[in-house]
Structure formats: structure tokens, C-alpha cells
Amino acid sequence: MFGREVEKIQSRRGQGRRPPGGIPEWLRYAIVSVSVLVLAVLISGGIFALLFSRGDPVVSQRIVQLISDAVGSDSTRIESDRAHGSVFGGAVLENPRLVVLTPDGPVVWLHATRLRAEYDTYQLLFSRRRSLRITIDSPVVPLVHDKHGNLIVPRFHGSKRNPLDKRATRIEVAFQNGTISSTAATSGLGTSRGTR
Numbered sequence: 001m002f003g004r005e006v007e008k009i010q011s012r013r014g015q016g017r018r019p020p021g022g023i024p025e026w027l028r029y030a031i032v033s034v035s036v037l038v039l040a041v042l043i044s045g046g047i048f049a050l051l052f053s054r055g056d057p058v059v060s061q062r063i064v065q066l067i068s069d070a071v072g073s074d075s076t077r078i079e080s081d082r083a084h085g086s087v088f089g090g091a092v093l094e095n096p097r098l099v100v101l102t103p104d105g106p107v108v109w110l111h112a113t114r115l116r117a118e119y120d121t122y123q124l125l126f127s128r129r130r131s132l133r134i135t136i137d138s139p140v141v142p143l144v145h146d147k148h149g150n151l152i153v154p155r156f157h158g159s160k161r162n163p164l165d166k167r168a169t170r171i172e173v174a175f176q177n178g179t180i181s182s183t184a185a186t187s188g189l190g191t192s193r194g195t196r
Helices: 002-013 025-054 057-071 121-126
Strands: 076-079 082-086 090-094 097-102 105-111 114-119 129-137 140-142 168-181 186-195
Touching: 025 057, 025 082, 057 076, 057 082, 114 121, 121 129
Parallel strands: 129 168, 140 168
Antiparallel strands: 076 097, 082 090, 090 114, 097 105, 105 140, 114 129, 168 186
């Protein structure tokens, strides 16, 4: 008699025994929560990929800032008018500039019409051997001296690698139709390739 009353109360509250072959309520909530989270990540990734492919100014600025933070130092930064490309294939920086900060003010050490980076996203994220191919179109390196006559050159971050890290990155850089200029002379490079 008392047992039937408990069963009636539990069935009114929605608690009690689950139907045979049914899914527990907590598992339903967990599945729905994970599904919503995965859907939100996919939608966010799709929006980012769309904005990146169109060269959205906010996304461009953030990508260039990330590159500058990774490569530059306290006295060197990378700037660009626009960044666009594909998340899975490559990126393009329009009018990239390598700027050196000096006591006399910022100096553009290198500027170009375009910088193209070709990469494999899966390889960059998960492989031990990664490769990156960079092509710089029409780079110009004006050799600038400071007020003391010293040549201004950029400084880059040193790598703080874990000694147990076995990953290697091969970077191939190609220059097309470049120029090195100085107050004394100008030298055209044509096309040259370098591998580091």
C-alpha cells in the first residue's frame, strides 16, 4: 500500500523507473549539450572562414597582429593593409610591411605588394614535419641609417622550444622582382629563392 503511493508520487514528478530501453534523462541533457556545443563551434568556424576569405578588416587586423606577435619583437612588428585567404590552403597579406621601431620613430625596413603563404592546416597542427612556403612579390628593402650612421635592421623573437619537442618546420621563402635600395645605389634582384 505505501509502495503504490510512492510510485504514484514519483510518476507525477517525472522521476522513477525509466521505461525499458529508454535513455536516462541526464544522458539526454548531456547529448543535447554536446550537440549544441559542437554546432556552435562549427558555425563559429564557418563564420571565421567566410570572414577570412573575404578579407574582413577586423579579422585581417587580428591575424596580422597574431603574426606580428609570433615573429616580431619589442622593436619589430609586421603590418599589412589586408589579410585574406583560406583556412585550409593559404593566406595573402596585401601591402605587407616590416617596421622597425627606433628612437627616431618607426622605419619601414621592408615593404612589398603581396605576401602569399601556402600551408596545409592539418600538417601545421598535427604533424611533426611541417612546411610553409612564402612568396613575397616585389619586395623593396630601403637600407636606412639612423642619425648615428648605423644601419637599421630588424630583430626577431628567439624560439623558446622545449628540448623534448621533436617537431620541425621547413620554411621556403621566394622573392619575386625585389629591390634593395640605398642612398648610394639601387640593386634589382629579379627572382631569387632561399630555404631555411
